Amino acid sequence: xxxxxxxxxxxxxxxxxxxxxxxxxxxxxxxxxxxxxxxxxxxxxxxxxxxxxxxxxxxxxxxxxxxxxxxxxxxxxxxxxxxxxxxxxxxxxxxxxxxxxxxxxxxxxxxxxxxxxxxxxxxxxxxxxxxxxxxxxxxxxxxxxxxxxxxxxxxxxxxxxxxxxxxxxxxxxxxxxxxxxxxxxxxxxxxxxxxxxxxxxxxxxxxxxxxxxxxxxxxxxxxxxxxxxxxxxxxxxxxxxxxxxxxxxxxxxxxxxxxxxxxxxxxxxxxxxxxxxxxxxxxxxxxxxxxxxxxxxxxxxxxxxxxxxxxxxxxxxxxxxxxxxxxxxxxxxxxxxxxxxxxxxxxxxxxxxxxxxxxxxxxxxxxxxxxxxxxxxxxxxxxxxxxxxxxxxxxxxxxxxxxxxxxxxxxxxxxxxxxxxxxxxxxxxxxxxxxxxxxxxxxxxxxxxxxxxxxxxxxxxxxxxxxxxxxxxxxxxxxxxxxxxxxxxxxxxxxxxxxxxxxxxxxxxxxxxxxxxxxxxxxxxxxxxxxxxxxxxxxxxxxxxxx
Ligand code: GLC
Numbered sequence: 037x038x039x040x041x042x043x044x045x046x047x048x049x050x051x052x053x054x055x056x057x058x059x060x061x062x063x064x065x066x067x068x069x070x071x072x073x074x075x076x077x078x079x080x081x082x083x084x085x086x087x088x089x090x091x092x093x094x095x096x097x098x099x100x101x102x103x104x105x106x107x108x109x110x111x112x113x114x115x116x117x118x119x120x121x122x123x124x125x126x127x128x129x130x131x132x133x134x135x136x137x138x139x140x141x142x143x144x145x146x147x148x149x150x151x152x153x154x155x156x157x158x159x160x161x162x163x164x165x166x167x168x169x170x171x172x173x174x175x176x177x178x179x180x181x182x183x184x185x186x187x188x189x190x191x192x193x194x195x196x197x198x199x200x201x202x203x204x205x206x207x208x209x210x211x212x213x214x215x216x217x218x219x220x221x222x223x224x225x226x227x228x229x230x231x232x233x234x235x236x237x238x239x240x241x242x243x244x245x246x247x248x249x250x251x252x253x254x255x256x257x258x259x260x261x262x263x264x265x266x267x268x269x270x271x272x273x274x275x276x277x278x279x280x281x282x283x284x285x286x287x288x289x290x291x292x293x294x295x296x297x298x299x300x301x302x303x304x305x306x307x308x309x310x311x312x313x314x315x316x317x318x319x320x321x322x323x324x325x326x327x328x329x330x331x332x333x334x335x336x337x338x339x340x341x342x343x344x345x346x347x348x349x350x351x352x353x354x355x356x357x358x359x360x361x362x363x364x365x366x367x368x369x370x371x372x373x374x375x376x377x378x379x380x381x382x383x384x385x386x387x388x389x390x391x392x393x394x395x396x397x398x399x400x401x402x403x404x405x406x407x408x409x410x411x412x413x414x415x416x417x418x419x420x421x422x423x424x425x426x427x428x429x430x431x432x433x434x435x436x437x438x439x440x441x442x443x444x445x446x447x448x449x450x451x452x453x454x455x456x457x458x459x460x461x462x463x464x465x466x467x468x469x470x471x472x473x474x475x476x477x478x479x480x481x482x483x484x485x486x487x488x489x490x491x492x493x494x495x496x497x498x499x500x501x502x503x504x505x506x507x508x509x510x511x512x513x514x515x516x517x518x519x520x521x522x523x524x525x526x527x528x529x530x531x532x533x534x535x536x537x538x539x540x541x542x543x544x545x546x547x548x549x550x551x552x553x554x555x556x557x558x559x560x561x562x563x564x565x566x567x568x569x570x571x572x573x574x575x576x577x578x579x580x581x582x583x
Contacts, residue, residue: 042239042308042331043365044507045082046400046497047132047407051373052089052111053097054448054468055410057461064448064460065089066112070120072451073127075479079413079490080497083130085241085310087373089117090136093143095210096430097373097446099134099243100141104228121236125301130238132310137225137284138244139211147212151192155201162221163212164204165192166254177202179256180275181263184208185434204254206247206275208430216248216284226291236300238307239292239331245311245324249281250274277315285309285329310334310367318351318366322358332367332405339369343382343391345525345541349517352402356514359404365513366404370395371412377445380418387574389415393492393558394539394576398527400496401506401537401578403513408493411449414477415489418444419468426468443468452480492558499555499578505535520549526571534581540571547571552581 050069058067066089076084089111091103098108107114124131140147146162153159155167166177168191176189183206190209194200204213214221229240251274257263261271292307299305310332313321321333335355341347355366370392371378382391392415399406422443424432429441448466450458454475457466475481482488500507511532518528518538525542528549535555538548550569554561555578563569563577571577 039508040306040308040331041130041304041508042083042306042405044403044510045130045405046080046500046507047083047085047310047367047405048076048079048081049085049087049372049407049409050076051087051410051446054446054460054466056449056451057463057466058112060461060463061110062457062461062463062465063110063467065110066107066116066120068461070116070123073120073123073129076129077127078494080494080501081129081408083132083238084124085132085407086120086134088134088136092141093210095141096208097428099136100139100143100208100211101136102141102143103145104136105231118235122301125236125304128302130300130302130304131236132239132241132308133232133237134243135225135229135232135240136243137214137216138247139205139207139213142210142212150203150212152195154195158220160201161218162215164215164250164254165201166204168202172199173201174199177204178254180204180206180254182207182209182434183264184431185439204250206244208434210430213250214248216250216281222284222287226287229288229291233291233295233307238300238304240309242309242311242330245285245330245333246277246281246313246315246321247275248284249278251278277313277320282323282326282329285311285324289328289330308332318354318358322362322364325359325364326362331364334369334372334407335366336369338366338399339371339375343395343541345527345539348398348541349527352515356403360513366402367407368399368402368404369407370399371409371445372407373409373446374442375445377409377416377418378412379415380420380444384417388417389489390559390574393489394541394574396489396493397496397556397558397576397578398537398539400500401529401531401535403510403515403531409445411445413490413493414449414479414482416447416449416474416477419447419471420444421471422447422468428468447471450474450478452478492556495556496578503535503555503580505531505533518549522546522548530581536579536581537576538569538571538579539576540573543573545570545572548577550577550579552579554578555580 053064055064056068056072088098090101091106092098149159169175180188182188189202295307308331337351341351378392379388382388432441447468448460452459456470482490515529528538530536547568548571557577559575
């Protein structure tokens with residue numbers, strides 16, 4: 037396998053509206069990010085992935101794109117984007133941007149012309165318009181459900197004022213799904229990719245990558261098959277993971293490869309794409325990484341395994357085997373802007389934080405790339421008590437308030453100071469309020485504290501860059517589990533040459549054979565040098581056998 041720069045890189049997800057605000061309106065933006073880029077260089081990541089900053093009515097926080105070739109004024113201008121790309125490259129950081137090909141915004145020019153054109157027109161065929169079922173076409177064309185709740189179809193009013201066709205939206209009604217069996221759609225997205233590649237981005241994160249092509253005839257989901265979260269993980273649904281979607285990515289790969297020799301700064305070559313594929317088994321996501329297809333696919337089984345050593349180990353083994361079989365490497369993920377933050381997922385409070393720190397060391401010790409979500413380096417918890425009236429995630433409204441939605445992991449970062457908005461903005465308030473308790477979690481508060489999560493993350497990334505068993509320098513592609521009579525709730529493995537990692541996921545301290553001096557521990561441990569170590573629960577250690 038030829039190893040590209042991305043194989044073992046650490047990517048940091050910037051969620052622009054919550055990273056840093058440059059103009060004082062309380063919403064993060066590109067100038068804010070520009071000013072804070074040195075922080076990311078100092079953290080020691082290799083690349084950033086920027087969530088959408090395109091023109092959008094912001095129904096789904098920018099994942100409803102009205103113009104994919106322009107920056108929304110909320111976030112700045114195209115020139116601001118260019119400045120971010122150039123400065124990131126100067127600092128040695130690669131830049132991925134999001135591409136959202138499954139749907140556009142309802143406010144896009146294409147959707148406007150589709151609405152203004154008659155059924156059966158070329159303009160409508162870019163989307164999935166269908167006649168309704170039942171008398172007068174009053175029923176949706178099939179039984180598909182939106183991921184955000186309710187039917188996946190909305191009926192339009194035709195130009196003559198009569199109730200008309202229905203259009204498909206796997207997400208909110210403000211996000212009409214495109215028809216990827218239409219050649220014009222395919223060409224348009226190649227042109228969008230080229231637009232950003234020409235501006236110097238190093239690649240793309242592909243939103244809902246497994247959803248673009250729908251089964252021919254848009255058949256009903258069989259009765260009894262759940263279509264929500266569980267459904268997408270257990271069953272083959274007619275709108276996910278259809279074989280023809282791979283043709284799309286083979287074309288994208290050829291485009292990306294045609295830019296292979298164009299240096300984007302810092303001598304980095306090779307443009308890449310990472311797929312957001314929510315699929316149950318690594319074997320299915322690895323199909324997106326076959327030769328001639330994409331570079332990476334997020335490993336969500338790792339994220340979904342929770343604090344469960346058996347599931348985690350299975351997820352790790354599956355991902356390593358499945359990616360190796362196609363000549364690729366895993367891309368580990370513990371968090372993103374769609375899921376509850378690890379500290380809270382793992383139990384909250386001091387327990388959750390201890391586990392999140394241990395999980396971070398586990399993630400960063402594994403062979404392959406790692407994705408970090410902004411704020412996880414600070415050990416931020418989910419904000420669970422946001423007032424309902426401030427919640428913006430459409431999931432909240434579509435579920436009639438039953439599902440809190442994803443705002444709790446999107447609260448703006450605390451940078452410095454004793455009170456909100458913690459230097460996130462020069463304005464008075466951030467777009468979502470930060471808890472007062474975050475005064476202890478600001479970057480400034482953690483920067484000089486050797487026991488802070490920020491210090492742990494920085495040290496881990498430094499070791500990852502320099503140790504010959506880790507990161508880009510890694511000699512071996514795999515890991516070896518330590519089998520010798522360890523209790524099942526200890527995950528312990530070694531990598532060559534001379535690196536070990538152990539995590540105690542049990543409730544009691546456990547003896548772990550440590551063959552050299554400790555490099556790093558996620559919490560307090562005592563170790564005299566070599567020999568067995570008593571590893572406290574909810575703690576991870578790295579050790580070296582080199583010295
Ligand atoms: C992806 C994004 C999520 C968005 C959805 C629809 O899953 O990560 O934030 O709501 O796609 O675009």
